[in-house]
Structure formats: structure tokens, C-alpha cells
Amino acid sequence: MMIKITLPDNSVREFQGGTTGLEIAKSISEGLARNVMAVKVNNEVWDLTRPILTDARIKLFTWEDPEGKAAMWHSSAHLMAEAVELLYPGVKFGIGPDIENGFYYDIDFGSHSISSDDFTKIENKFLELVREKQAFVRKEVSKPDAVKYFTDKKDEYKVELLKDLEDGQITFYESGHFTDLCRGPHLPDTSPIKAVKLLNIAGAYWRGDETRKQLTRIYGITFPKQKDLQDYLVMLEEAKKRDHRKLGKELELFTFSQRVGAGLPLWLPRGAQVRELLEQFLKKAQKKAGYVPVICPHIGHVDLYKTSGHYQKYGESSFRPITTPIPGEEFFLKPMNCPHHCEIYKAMPRSYKDLPIRLAEFGTVYRYEQSGELHGLTRVRGFTQDDAHIFCTPDQVKDEFKGVMDIVMLIFKALDFKDFVVQISLRDPGNKEKYIGSDENWDKAEKAILEVAEERKLNTVIVPGEAAFYGPKMDFMVKDALGRKWQLGTIQVDYNLPERFELEYIGNDNQKHRPVMIHRAPFGSMERFVAVLLEHTAGNFPVWLSADQAIVLPISEKFHDYAKKVLELLNNSDIRVRIDVRNEKAGKKIRDAELLKIPYMLVVGEREEQNGTVGVRRHGAGDLGPQKVEDFINIVRQEVKKELGDL
RNA sequence: GCCACUUUAGCUCAGUUGGUAGAGCAGCUGAUUCGUAAUUAGCAGGUCGGGGGUUCAAGUCCCCUGAGUGGCUCCA
Numbered sequence: 001m002m003i004k005i006t007l008p009d010n011s012v013r014e015f016q017g018g019t020t021g022l023e024i025a026k027s028i029s030e031g032l033a034r035n036v037m038a039v040k041v042n043n044e045v046w047d048l049t050r051p052i053l054t055d056a057r058i059k060l061f062t063w064e065d066p067e068g069k070a071a072m073w074h075s076s077a078h079l080m081a082e083a084v085e086l087l088y089p090g091v092k093f094g095i096g097p098d099i100e101n102g103f104y105y106d107i108d109f110g111s112h113s114i115s116s117d118d119f120t121k122i123e124n125k126f127l128e129l130v131r132e133k134q135a136f137v138r139k140e141v142s143k144p145d146a147v148k149y150f151t152d153k154k155d156e157y158k159v160e161l162l163k164d165l166e167d168g169q170i171t172f173y174e175s176g177h178f179t180d181l182c183r184g185p186h187l188p189d190t191s192p193i194k195a196v197k198l199l200n201i202a203g204a205y206w207r208g209d210e211t212r213k214q215l216t217r218i219y220g221i222t223f224p225k226q227k228d229l230q231d232y233l234v235m236l237e238e239a240k241k242r243d244h245r246k247l248g249k250e251l252e253l254f255t256f257s258q259r260v261g262a263g264l265p266l267w268l269p270r271g272a273q274v275r276e277l278l279e280q281f282l283k284k285a286q287k288k289a290g291y292v293p294v295i296c297p298h299i300g301h302v303d304l305y306k307t308s309g310h311y312q313k314y315g316e317s318s319f320r321p322i323t324t325p326i327p328g329e330e331f332f333l334k335p336m337n338c339p340h341h342c343e344i345y346k347a348m349p350r351s352y353k354d355l356p357i358r359l360a361e362f363g364t365v366y367r368y369e370q371s372g373e374l375h376g377l378t379r380v381r382g383f384t385q386d387d388a389h390i391f392c393t394p395d396q397v398k399d400e401f402k403g404v405m406d407i408v409m410l411i412f413k414a415l416d417f418k419d420f421v422v423q424i425s426l427r428d429p430g431n432k433e434k435y436i437g438s439d440e441n442w443d444k445a446e447k448a449i450l451e452v453a454e455e456r457k458l459n460t461v462i463v464p465g466e467a468a469f470y471g472p473k474m475d476f477m478v479k480d481a482l483g484r485k486w487q488l489g490t491i492q493v494d495y496n497l498p499e500r501f502e503l504e505y506i507g508n509d510n511q512k513h514r515p516v517m518i519h520r521a522p523f524g525s526m527e528r529f530v531a532v533l534l535e536h537t538a539g540n541f542p543v544w545l546s547a548d549q550a551i552v553l554p555i556s557e558k559f560h561d562y563a564k565k566v567l568e569l570l571n572n573s574d575i576r577v578r579i580d581v582r583n584e585k586a587g588k589k590i591r592d593a594e595l596l597k598i599p600y601m602l603v604v605g606e607r608e609e610q611n612g613t614v615g616v617r618r619h620g621a622g623d624l625g626p627q628k629v630e631d632f633i634n635i636v637r638q639e640v641k642k643e644l645g646d647l
Numbered sequence: 648g649c650c651a652c653u654u655u656a657g658c659u660c661a662g663u664u665g666g667u668a669g670a671g672c673a674g675c676u677g678a679u680u681c682g683u684a685a686u687u688a689g690c691a692g693g694u695c696g697g698g699g700g701u702u703c704a705a706g707u708c709c710c711c712u713g714a715g716u717g718g719c720u721c722c723a
Contacts, residue, residue, distance in 0.1 A: 104718095115651060116717095202718030203650025210720045214650055217718070245715095249658080258696075258714055314723060336723055370648050370721060371714095379722075468723065487722090519723095556680040583680080591684035605682055615683075623683055 006057040015052075022048040022188060025060050035224075036060045037068035037192060038185050045071070047138055047185040063192075063224050073098035075136055075175075075187040076126075076196065076222040081105050082178035083125035084218075088112060093180070094157045094206055094215045101483065102221030106204050108157070109216050119198040122218075130193050134176040136186035143167035146181065157206065157215075195229035196222045242481035244534035245376040251539050251596060253530070253547075254377060263374040263381035265527060270547035273576070275526050277545050279362055281414065282386055282522065284647055285407055291360040291388055296340035298364060302330040307500055308339040309436060313469065319368045319381075337363035338494075338519060341389040342501040345515075350505040355515065356392035356400055362526070363387045377531035378486055384526045390518040391503065394444070397516050401452045401474075401491060408476055408489040408522045414644055415533060415542070422458040423475045423487070424449055428465030436470050441495035446472045449493065470496040476524075481535040488524040488532060493517075540620065543599045544640040551598045552579040552614070553589040555605035562609040566602065566629055573633045577602075594619060600636070 001017040005024060015024065021039025025032045025048070038045050040059040041052055045067050052058070061068035077096035084107060085091060094106030141149075143162065149172075150158040158181050162170070173182045175190070187193075197220060204217040223229045240246070248254045253271030260266060267275060283293070299322060305311035314335065321330040334340065341359045350357065364384045373379050390400050412420065426446050427435055435442065449472055453460045467473060476489035494517040497503075504512045523529040533541070543549055550570060554563035563579055570577040580589045586603060593601045603615035613626040616635075627635070 113651080200717050201651055204719045205649075208720070210649075214719075216650075219718080256714090262714065308723090310723060317721090318723095338723085365723095367723075372648065372650095372719080373721065374715085470723080553683085555682055558680065585680090585686060586682050588685055589683090594684055601683080603683060607682085617683060 003052065004055040005052070006055075008059050017053055018051040020049050020051055021046060021058065021060060024058065028060075032060065032062075035062040035192075037062055037065075037187055038071035040067065045185050047071075047136070047188065049135075049188045050138060050185075070098045071185050071187055072192060072222060072224070073103040074182075074185075075190070076193060076220065077103040077105050078136070078173065078175055078178060078180055078182070078186070079126055079129055079134075079190060079193070080122065080196075080198075080218065080220055081107070081180065082129055082176055083122050085178060087122060087125055088114075092155050092157055094204075095161070096180075099219075102199065102219060104217050104219045106157075106206070106215040106217045108213065114201070114216065116198075116201055123196050123198055126196050129176055130190045130196075132176060133189050133191050135189040136184075137174045138184055138186070139172045139174065141170050141172050143170055146170050146172065149179070150181065192224050193222045194224055195226045196220060197229055197233070236482075239481040242535045242538045243376075244378075244480070244531040247534045247539040248377065248531075251534075253534075261381070262371065263369060263379070265377055265380055265382070271530070273547040274541065274545060275530060278523065278526065278529065279386070281544075281644070281647065282407075282411070283360075285410055286358075286360050286388065288647075289358070289403055289407060290356075291358040294341065294344055294359045294361050296334070296337060296344075296361060296363060298334055298366075299331040300334050300340060302332060304339045304343070305332055308342070308497060309470075309500055310335065310339070317368060319366055333366040334363070335365050335367045337361055337365065337385065337387045338389055338497055338517070339501070341387075342497055342503060342517075345389075345391050345503055346501060350391075350515070352393060352505055352507045352513070355505060356390050356396050358388055358390045360386075360388035377527040378480070380527050383528070385521045386523040386526065386529075387519070387521050390520065391498070391505075391515040392518070393505075393507075393513070394516050397445075397493065397518065398448050398452060400518055401448060401493075402456075404491050404518065404520045404522070405452065405456060408491075410645075410647070411489070411522050412476070414647070415536070415545075417478060417536065419479065420459075420488075421477045421485075422453060422460045423466070423477050424453060424460055424462045425466035425468070425473045425475065426462065426464045427467050427472065431465070434469065435467065437496040437499070442472065445493040445495060449474055449491075468492060470494050478532050478536070480532060486528060486532055488529055489522045490520065490524055492519040494519055539597050541597070541599075542643045543636060544643045546597075546599050547576065548578050548596070548598045549575050549636060550577040550600035550602055551593045551596075552577065552602045552604060553586060553593065554579070554581065555586050555603065557581075557583070559604050559606070559609055563604045566604060566614055569629050570633065573637075575633065575636055590617065600632075602632070 002014045003017045004012050005015050006012050022033060022036065025036040036048060038061045039048055040061065041056045063069060063072065074097065077098065081093055081096055088109060090110065092108040094108065096105030097103065147159055147162050150162065161181060171183060172179050173184060173186055199219045199221060202217045203214040205214050206212040221232065223232065251270065252268050253274065254268055255266050257266060302311060302321060318335060319333050321332055323330060344359055345357065362384050364382065366382045369379055369381050392400050427442055471492055471494040473490055473492035475487040477485045478488050479485055498514050498517050503515050505515050507513045552563045552567050554560050560581055567577055567579050590601055597619055599619050601617040603617060608614055608626065611626065613628055614632055616624040616627045616632060618624055
């Protein structure tokens with residue numbers, strides 16, 4: 001019997017029923033057949049060797065497609081497992097999926113412990129198996145047979161996984177000496193795999209559950225060409241150069257001290273300058289948008305957090321309370337600003353005519369993050385949120401939400417963040433008791449967020465179950481140099497705190513009403529934002545944000561007087577400038593300024609002194625030739641104006 | 648918090664099977680007064696993260712602990 005196969009260009013070809021993706025590829029070209037890794041049949045990605053029995057719309061995937069990489073990496077995970085099993089008989093297997101960059105397998109090594117020193121051994125075994133050109137064979141298995149197989153093999157994790165699967169949907173994949181419970185799809189055989197690298201090793205809780213056993217997770221990656229692996233390793237090296245912890249040290253932005261404490265950053269003068277510029281930028285935007293600044297203390301009475309509910313939820317995992325000479329009196333370092341802001345709202349009666357009220361504060365907060373969570377400036381124990389709380393009527397929520405998004409977009413634009421994802425975090429529908437607040441209010445809030453995202457046509461990801469305990473939220477996620485995702489800006493609707501603090505306003509009906517609260521922080525925290533910005537720009541900040549916008553470099557001591565005159569002129573024009581009067585050669589001064597990534601280097605010597613000019617050199621771009629000092633000032637002003645747009 | 652690894656001068660790193668520490672850069676002093684990514688000579692700088700143990704002898708081996716890194720869990 002013949003079947004009709006529709007290709008992506010909508011052309012239709014006839015094949016014998018039971019043909020396979022691989023045969024279809026061969027009919028198109030030998031080259032394609034060599035490179036193809038998986039096939040999408042209607043809406044499912046299949047093995048290339050799985051028979052197609054009915055009419056179908058298909059698409060072939062190669063290494064260039066995410067689906068092709070997935071098939072290869074998933075197959076690689078099986079191969080690694082096989083290699084490990086041969087080297088360490090008796091190990092038990094958890095799960096081993098493909099991921100964004102490569103694959104991993106969770107393995108229980110029992111009492112044996114392995115380290116990255118063992119990687120070479122495993123890689124060699126892996127390559128040995130690749131050379132055997134093992135086929136990946138799909139087999140449909142009944143549930144009892146599957147349970148029996150893994151029970152006999154004493155793979156208890158697989159047996160547990162089988163419990164959640166329906167009979168009739170269970171498939172095994174066999175390759176060489178290794179059989180795994182797996183949905184597929186896989187490569188036809190191991191031959192496309194040409195290079196392998198095991199990357200790192202980590203503990204991972206079985207099924208992501210902290211209370212269960214920790215397995216050993218081995219991460220790896222494979223490529224169809226040796227060269228691809230080399231390129232990938234070079235890319236990783238390049239990414240390391242952009243690491244904000246390295247750049248923060250090199251550019252003299254921030255540091256940590258064991259004596260001050262883990263996760264408590266110290267901002268150096270240049271870092272503090274950058275941070276202050278960011279704050280000024282946002283303050284200006286917020287002023288335009290109708291925010292009013294407030295200032296709160298760094299601690300709050302325990303009753304404040306009992307009222308807010310944070311004490312009950314986080315009291316045990318916080319920095320320990322501060323006690324006073326009064327027995328029993330306790331204060332907490334503030335872990336968030338909202339309760340304080342609620343009290344400011346409550347300080348006077350509010351009318352519907354006052355709303356929305358937007359209270360803004362760069363508020364420093366302290367959270368006792370678990371020791372293993374600390375990470376450079378992105379996850380710290382003391383940080384400053386560019387926080388604000390908007391108190392408004394339920395009708396105003398949507399507009400306020402939009403207003404906040406405008407500010408976030410303004411920031412992302414000024415700093416050239418294009419690659420971000422908006423994550424909308426909703427309730428876990430199956431676990432509603434986890435959350436504070438009424439069903440009705442949650443539904444209302446979630447609806448408003450989804451509508452605004454829809455209207456703005458943002459690149460969104462909706463994640464049920466990720467909401468904060470008090471309300472749904474919208475987070476702006478940006479990746480660091482190694483592709484790890486970090487939350488920067490956040491907007492969170494909160495129907496809960498107004499309830500707990502009994503916030504009210506008088507409506508036009510002369511009745512008391514409850515306002516809605518919106519938490520928002522466009523940067524997220526100054527610390528994390530600077531970190532991600534560093535990785536994003538590799539430390540090459542825009543001119544408006546550079547701690548030093550220019551540095552004057554006199555050729556020799558003879559020109560110090562002129563250099564100081566230039567310095568003064570620029571200073572008077574509000575250009576952040578410094579001078580290098582060290583007894584060094586021009587080449588050395590330039591090198592050092594380049595390493596500090598100062599945007600403009602102004603070389604001054606005899607020629608400049610005579611003509612009233614500066615020799616302008618742009619960081620990364622080289623010598624731009626001489627400019628009159630006034631002209632240079634204008635160039636910088638124009639550039640800053642262009643970078644900042646309307647603001 | 649959990650798993651693995653790392654921790655030597657301000658920074659980046661060497662230190663063989665245990666035999667009481669070394670380089671480059673930075674710093675200081677001097678010479679040099681120099682034109683677009685490192686002038687040169689000399690000097691100084693470390694109780695090898697901290698504590699305990701084994702040993703005639705510990706940077707090196709063992710135990711506890713701090714900090715960092717990669718993940719897991721968590722992230723108000």
C-alpha cells in the first residue's frame with residue numbers, strides 16, 4: 001500500500017507504507033540522508049528508522065535544528081550511561097535527558113564516588129562504543145515486562161518511573177549492552193557522534209526532591225565534528241572572560257571580603273559610580289511617571305512581619321532577629337520593603353482621588369540565602385532593590401501594569417538588552433493551599449497580567465506553579481555569559497498585603513475600599529543588574545554609564561600643565577574624567593586605559609598643546625585623530641544624548 | 648542546606664613520590680621624559696584560608712571548619 005508524504009514545502013510524494021524518515025531522506029539526497037538525525041511525523045518527533053504507516057506531513061531535522069541536536073544528545077546520554085555501566089557495574093540510573101547544551105545522566109554510584117578525574121576514562125569508553133556503530137532500537141514493552149526487567153536489574157529508579165506510566169505507552173531503547181526506558185527519539189545509530197566532552201559533575205536530588213537521595217549528575221556534550229567541539233570549548237573560554245566576577249575585579253567595580261561576610265558585596269568607587277548613574281537614570285524616569293520617593297529604616301519590628309505574614313513563612317530561614325535591652329523585644333533586618341511601605345500608606349487616610357500612589361525607594365534588604373546559593377553579585381545576602389509599591393484601585397491595575405512595563409522597556413532600550421524573555425508566573429492549579437489570598441482575587445490578577453502581555457506582544461513564557469505565595473508575577477529574564485537565566489525586572493500583583501495591613505481608601509461612594517498593591521522593580525536589584533549588564537556588555541559600558549568617560553594621557557611630564565588644563569575643562573563640562581600622570585610611556589598608559597575599558601583616551605603632547613587639541617582614542621576602535629577640546633566635549637555630549645534617548 | 652572540586656604574595660599561577668616557599672604582573676626606590684596596547688635596574692612582599700592530628704619532618708597525608716566554583720534544592 002502506498003502512502004502520501006507531505007514535505008515542508010507542501011510537495012507530496014508517494015512512498016511504500018512502512019517507509020522511514022531515513023528512506024525519505026535518501027530519496028531526496030544522499031547528503032541529507034547522511035546528516036539527518038530525526039524526523040517529525042505530523043506533530044511528533046520520531047526515530048528515523050520507525051516505520052511510517054499512514055499518510056503524513058513530515059519534516060527532517062539535522063544538526064542545524066534543535067530537534068536534531070536533541071536526538072543526538074539524548075542518544076549520547078544513553079551511550080554515556082552504557083559507558084558508565086561497563087566501567088562501574090552495578091550502578092543505578094535515574095533520568096538522562098538532552099538539555100539546551102548537551103545532556104546529562106543522573107546516576108547512583110552507590111558507595112563509589114567519582115570525580116572529573118574519571119572523565120577521560122568514561123569519554124574513551126564512550127568513543128569506543130561509538131566506533132561499534134551501535135544501533136538504537138525502539139521496542140514497545142508491556143508494563144509488567146518493563147517492571148520485571150528493571151526489577152531484575154535492580155534499577156529501582158526506573159521501576160519508580162514506570163509506576164507513573166500507562167501500559168501501552170512504554171518503550172525501551174536498546175543500544176549495544178544497554179537498555180533504557182525511554183520515549184525517544186534517537187539517532188539510528190551512533191555514527192554521527194564524532195566528538196564528546198564530559199563537562200561537569202554535580203549532585204542532583206532524585207526527582208528534584210530535597211528529601212530524597214542525591215544522585216550523581218554527569219553533564220556532557222557531543223558534536224558531529226571535532227571542530228565543533230573545539231569551537232564550543234573556545235566559546236566557553238570566551239564566556240569566562242565575560243564573567244562579571246572577573247570583570248568586577250579587573251574593572252575595580254566591587255569586591256567581597258571573607259571578614260565582612262559571604263554574599264555581602266563591597267562596592268568600590270568605580271562600581272559605586274556606575275550604580276549611582278543607574279539610580280539617577282531610574283529616578284528621573286520614575287519622577288516622570290509619577291512616583292514619589294520615600295525612605296525607610298533597615299530594620300523593622302517583628303510585629304511588622306507577623307502582620308505581613310513573612311515571619312510565619314520565612315522567620316526561621318532569615319538572619320537571626322536583633323534583640324534590644326528590653327526583654328523579648330525583637331527586630332528583623334528588613335528582607336523586603338513592602339511592609340514598611342504599607343505602613344507609609346496607612347500613615348494617613350487615603351481618598352480614591354489620591355490613587356494611584358506610587359512609593360519608590362532604593363531599599364537595601366537582607367536575606368539569608370543558603371550558602372550554596374551565593375553567586376557573585378547575582379545572588380547575595382544584602383542587596384538594594386529599586387523598589388516601588390503602587391497602591392491603586394482594582395480598575396487601575398491594568399494601566400499601572402502597563403506603566404511599569406514602559407519603564408522596564410525604557411531601561412532595556414537604554415542598555416541595549418534585546419534578548420530577554422518575559423516569564424509570567426501563575427499559581428500551581430493543583431496545589432492552591434500553598435498560596436495566601438482568595439481564589440477570586442488570584443483569578444483577577446492572573447487575568448490582568450495575561451491581558452497586558454498579550455496586548456504588548458511580548459515574548460512570554462507562562463509558568464504555572466512559579467508564582468510567589470502572595471500573588472502572580474511577571475519577571476524579565478536575561479541570560480548571563482554562560483546562558484544561565486537570571487530574573488531582572490519584576491512586576492507582582494498583590495491582593496494579600498493590603499488585606500493583612502487592612503489598607504483602605506475612601507471611594508466616591510464615601511465607603512471604605514481595599515486598594516490593590518503592585519510590587520515592581522525594573523532593575524530587580526542593583527547588584528544583579530550590574531552583574532548581568534557586565535556580562536552583557538563584556539564590561540564595555542555605554543559612555544553615559546562609564547565610571548570614567550575619559551582619561552587624559554600626557555606623553556611626558558613636560559605636558560602635565562596642559563593636561564591638567566584639559567582635565568579642568570572637561571570636569572567643568574560634567575564629563576567624568578581622570579588623568580594618568582605616572583612616569584610611564586604613552587603606550588603603557590594607553591594599554592592600562594584600554595584594559596580598564598575607559599571609552600575615551602586623550603593623548604596630549606607637544607602638537608596638542610600648540611593647537612589646543614586632544615589626540616582622541618576610542619576604546620576598542622583606536623586612534624581617531626586630533627580634536628579641539630570643545631569639539632570633543634560636544635562629541636561626548638551628543639553620544640550620551642543618543643544613548644539615553646528622551647531621558 | 649546537599650554533591651563534587653578548588654583554596655599558595657594585592658592579581659594570575661608554579662611548587663615532583665612529605666625534606667621548613669617560587670615566577671610574571673601590580674607596589675616601592677632610582678634611571679629614563681618617551682606619540683597610540685607593556686622602558687629599565689634594584690628592593691620589598693607569603694605563619695601556603697583557619698584549627699587540630701599523623702610524622703624526625705606537612706604547602707604536600709588525615710579530620711573539623713571558613714570562603715569560592717559547577718550543579719541540585721531554594722529564591723519573600
